[in-house]
Amino acid sequence: MQAPPKISVLLPVYKVEPYIEECLDSLLSQTSTDFEIIAVDDSSPDRSGEMTSRILEQQDRIPWKLIKNLENKGLAETRKIAAMAARGEYVLCVDSDDHIHHDTIRRVIKEAETHNADVVVFAAENITSDGKVNYRVETGDAVISGVQAVEKILDLSLQAYCCNKLVRRSIFLGVEHPTGLIYEDICVSVQTLGKSKIVRLMPDTLYSYMYRETGISTRFNPNIVDLFAIIDRVEKITAPMPIPNYRRLLFRLKYIYAYRTIAFQAAMKAPTYGLAKPILLSVSEKLRIAHLLGMYSDHRPKLSIVMAMLKIHPWLFYCFIRRFGNR
Template structure:
């Protein structure tokens, strides 16, 4: 039997965190999933640790190692291409999820028949650990008027997405971008979805390991070039999808 959920985890040099990330998947109360790890040619012990953890688990899994460093978008696209689940869930290899994450998200997908359900997230570990289950959620349409709320409401790495929407419409992450590729993917995805559920529960801990954009050694020229490239891309996509040139502050994640 094919898994209901494919968890796609791009991994690069996260030996300090990958075991905790995988254990948060293994400990899920909802069990019908597969774990797909795309190792982006890590130079540390990430691959060995991930292999050992998954080998000792009862989970379905697949580990692929890239021949060279190819970037997170390439890795996610590779994961999409080999996934077998009805739904796709992206998880970063240094982050963790709450043990009832899939139980909550899949219940919303199946009961309300929606193609996309976001969970809430936190960058604060204490907030993530102490947050109590609320069962509250909001429903948004995907009109231009709700677009900014949807882009801010959740990470692409904390959404349960109907895989048929992705594969039937050939949606992929833009491998030419190394900044804001998540936002571009979201906008392309929302083009094919009428309504979205955003769950209030904090289901995802977004760990900040090395935020190069706020680093003191940040190359301002390169950052401006990245933002400009992303801005042009977003403006083009939004204009095509919504026949309107939208507010450029969408790029502020």
């Protein structure tokens, strides 16, 4: 029987017909072959699943499996389905409209083995449709504990994406994967890092996250309020962890990141104020004067003032963000 590969690439496939070929090309052209591809067609309404099967069938270099969900399960559940079918010691999540560096597999295996790491976190970049870099997701260069990595997420100095993290499969399968919620990566990453002993942060840019005008992160999505529930789960997960200055760091994630994200995204992306209003009200109702003062004391006076506008009246905040939000 063939030995299991070191890594299983988890590849959810849903409505990515224009992009799946480029994604698979980046996987099939890897310098290392010590991995498998576990693709899951999440009941995609287009030809994404058929294209995935056809492209993978045309090669015999990389072992693969294609699973078909009879009904749409969503990203979190689909990744878990893929992980349950995987054989690798580690899993690597790849979104099927993105692509990875041609040497990613070899380099993350090397780092995992060198440091006996439970998680390897690598840098990434957000790329526009014309190939320009929007921004970079930096990681630093260190070997730290899992709790220290969670501390960095709370501190907003480490991003909680799943796609730039190689994770030991036993750990990935042992955490909750929130079903039906967006921003699930935060919950999954905090859990996997919290259960890890050794985390390797490597500065190499090995993942390209493609900016799509039609992507879930670029269009108005009223489900952005799911972030409230996600942060509540993160708070329950992290509360028992021995994190110095925990309350201050949780405040930073909860209010400076989550509340700001919900309000700003609603104001900037909602087509009308009528659509943005209930979301803005939901944030305003949760905001307290103490939170505004906390933003100010965290050296974010401008954010404190802008969020005070939201507390005064959502229309005032909406108009200000529409006028100045992209500056």
